[in-house]
Amino acid sequence: MAAKKAAQAFKLGDRVTVEYFPHWRGKIVELRGPLAPGGMQVYGVRIRQKPKSFYVELREDQLILIPEGERSSSRKKSDGS
Amino acid sequence: MPSASLLQWRNDRMPRLHHVDLQCAASLAALAPNPQLIDENLRGYVLLLSAHFQGFCRDLSTEAAQVIASKVRRSLQPLIQSHFTAHRAIDRGNPTVENLRKDFERFGFTLNLAADPANVPRLQHLAAMNTWRNVAAHYGPIPPGAPLSLLSLQAWRNSCDGLATSLDALLYNELRKLLRRAPW
Numbered sequence: 686m687a688a689k690k691a692a693q694a695f696k697l698g699d700r701v702t703v704e705y706f707p708h709w710r711g712k713i714v715e716l717r718g719p720l721a722p723g724g725m726q727v728y729g730v731r732i733r734q735k736p737k738s739f740y741v742e743l744r745e746d747q748l749i750l751i752p753e754g755e756r757s758s759s760r761k762k763s764d765g766s
Numbered sequence: 767m768p769s770a771s772l773l774q775w776r777n778d779r780m781p782r783l784h785h786v787d788l789q790c791a792a793s794l795a796a797l798a799p800n801p802q803l804i805d806e807n808l809r810g811y812v813l814l815l816s817a818h819f820q821g822f823c824r825d826l827s828t829e830a831a832q833v834i835a836s837k838v839r840r841s842l843q844p845l846i847q848s849h850f851t852a853h854r855a856i857d858r859g860n861p862t863v864e865n866l867r868k869d870f871e872r873f874g875f876t877l878n879l880a881a882d883p884a885n886v887p888r889l890q891h892l893a894a895m896n897t898w899r900n901v902a903a904h905y906g907p908i909p910p911g912a913p914l915s916l917l918s919l920q921a922w923r924n925s926c927d928g929l930a931t932s933l934d935a936l937l938y939n940e941l942r943k944l945l946r947r948a949p950w
Contacts, residue, residue: 705841720770720825721832722950740857741848742828 695728700751703743709734710751717742769950771825772934775927779818783923786811790916808914809902815919816899819892819926820861823933827854827869830937833949834873860896863889866933875940885932891925894918 695701695713703709715729726745731738768776790807793800831850835843850872851857855865863879870877879885898914900906912918941949 703844706844709844717828718770718774718825720829722836724770727828727832739848740851741844742831742851743844743847744832747844 694726695745695748695750701728701730701748702751703730703732704747704749709741711738713748714740721745767938767948767950769826769829769934769938771822771829772930774825775818775822775930779822780923780927783811783815783818786814787916787920787923790919794916805914808916808919811916811919812895812898812902812914812922815923815926816860816895819895819930820856822926822930823861823866823869824854824856826933826937827856830873830941830949833941833945837945860899861892862896863892870933870937873937873940874944875936877936879929879932879936882932885929888925888928888932891922892929895922895926 695716697713697716699713701711701713709732711730711732713728714731717727717729719725720727721744727742728745728748729740729742730748731740786807790804790811793804793807827850831847835846835850838846855868859865866879867877880889897909901908901914938949
């Protein structure tokens with residue numbers, strides 16, 4: 686798997702996947718703040734799924750950043766280019 | 767011990783609202799008061815008050831969900847978390863009693879804020895605040911009764927403060943029973 690766990694805080698718009706749920710791929714849409722136990726950061730993530738996307742709030746240690754390179758190559762594949 | 771959400775309400779949201787309060791008071795006390803500016807300031811105040819109280823309720827719901835999710839196997843946590851955020855009423859709706867009940871009763875108890883007699887007038891203020899919030903946001907028709915005033919807004923802010931403390935305590939006690947330990 687090319688994606689790796691991010692050591693730094695996530696930013697709005699970062700594309701992420703979820704630990705144990707690699708088919709959940711989405712985008713950080715909200716920085717919810719230190720609301721998890723131990724003051725861990727919580728992020729609002731919009732998961733793209735068919736037929737309908739959904740919103741979920743996850744801790745920073747559950748999220749895996751999808752590197753930019755992987756994003757653009759998968760986009761090219763899906764574009765057929 | 768208060769939740770992180772209540773601390774945020776007290777240390778960030780309430781001081782911000784206090785600044786808005788001062789701005790409204792200043793516009794009322796001006797040598798040549800501008801009625802339009804006063805009206806806009808009061809409308810802005812009710813919108814912000816409602817938004818901050820909604821934000822507090824949403825934070826508290828998130829905090830409770832994260833505590834519960836942290837108690838199950840790591841591989842199951844995202845499923846639990848997604849169920850707590852699915853169709854959450856206060857993500858989009860006003861912080862009405864009905865919406866609070868819908869969202870907080872997901873934690874396995876009946877939310878009856880009115881069980882505390884101190885909350886009865888606070889809940890009336892909450893309903894009035896939500897009515898005026900919609901009037902301000904949509905420039906809707908003015909409801910019958912007393913016009914929007916700084917005094918009523920200050921009373922509603924104090925009521926929101928009381929309800930925030932009450933909701934935090936209720937959730938603390940319920941989660942403590944459920945988890946058999948202090949949730950935060």
